[in-house]
Amino acid sequence: xxxxxxxxxxxxxxxxxxxxxxxxxxxPSHNHIxxxxxxxxxxxxxxxxxxxxxxxxxxxxxxxxxxxxxxxLCTFRRFDIAHQVLDExxxxxxxxxxxxxxxxxxxxxGRAHLVKQVIKVLDLVRxxxxxxxxxxxxxxxxxxxxxxxxxxxxxxxxxxxASGVKGDDYTFGILMKGLxxxxxxxxxxxxLQAIKSRGVAPNTVVYNTLLHALCRNGKVGRARSLMNEMxxxxxxxxxxxxxxxxxxxxxxxxxxxxxxxxxxxYVPDVVTTTKVLEILCNDGRVMEAxxxxxxxxxNGGLVDVVAYNTD
DNA sequence: ATAGGGTTAG
Numbered sequence: 427x428x429x430x431x432x433x434x435x436x437x438x439x440x441x442x443x444x445x446x447x448x449x450x451x452x453x454p455s456h457n458h459i460x461x462x463x464x465x466x467x468x469x470x471x472x473x474x475x476x477x478x479x480x481x482x483x484x485x486x487x488x489x490x491x492x493x494x495x496x497x498x499l500c501t502f503r504r505f506d507i508a509h510q511v512l513d514e515x516x517x518x519x520x521x522x523x524x525x526x527x528x529x530x531x532x533x534x535x536g537r538a539h540l541v542k543q544v545i546k547v548l549d550l551v552r553x554x555x556x557x558x559x560x561x562x563x564x565x566x567x568x569x570x571x572x573x574x575x576x577x578x579x580x581x582x583x584x585x586x587x588a589s590g591v592k593g594d595d596y597t598f599g600i601l602m603k604g605l606x607x608x609x610x611x612x613x614x615x616x617x618l619q620a621i622k623s624r625g626v627a628p629n630t631v632v633y634n635t636l637l638h639a640l641c642r643n644g645k646v647g648r649a650r651s652l653m654n655e656m657x658x659x660x661x662x663x664x665x666x667x668x669x670x671x672x673x674x675x676x677x678x679x680x681x682x683x684x685x686x687x688x689x690x691x692y693v694p695d696v697v698t699t700t701k702v703l704e705i706l707c708n709d710g711r712v713m714e715a716x717x718x719x720x721x722x723x724x725n726g727g728l729v730d731v732v733a734y735n736t737d
Numbered sequence: 738a739t740a741g742g743g744t745t746a747g
Binding site: 634733 | 738739740741742743744
């Protein structure tokens, strides 16, 4: 048995103690026990708490309490125990681990940079006779793009495409993020092209990711023309472009975009507004800055302390 | 489960 003897409980915090006392009076909810688990400071404490809860009269663990347990075990890097817990789920609650719990494990392994183990989650899912869902594929892909874009691409080609799993909007967003993270702008455009060649319009997130990478790399003009082909630019799109123009101190274009932004009913966010105010004030155009503040505020936007200090 | 993120001196 992997859960140790509760009689030798380690010292526990007073909050934990209080919660334990309360739960022995009333039947605790799954939510309640999950929070209690998340509060524990060591793998032993989490396991003890989990074990203690399972002995409470009229309490049965659920997928959600298991998820909390797995999450905590991952933060303590006890992936071995996490796997054992998953294995025990079919007998302990009569249910195999669900998607949500696999995603939790994938995140945990990802935080520990355990790339190979993350990919192996696919086999783990199959061991419970389940077909890995697109959500699981995407979660794995999300970990991989942050580690190594080439491994991510190989995973996409060999594991997803080869098993007949078609990527969705999320998939392309994740891939674009991975490419842009390493400033592979050329590849970003290729991906955009690949999406279009499937006969679908790339979604706004995919575009925005590439727009941001362009702006970061001093290619605001290219970002502007790419924006022209977007069907539905949103507030984030405008924040990116306005910030981009501010970054190269192109006050004229920044203000043009700002107008366009308001014209479509979007209000720049706090960060973007501050940048606009900054370059206006640097240019001594304080009156216009005040007008911008009024315009943002009257449209329901926020201007914060940092902006007011800009002088 | 997917996009961005600022200020600080004479």
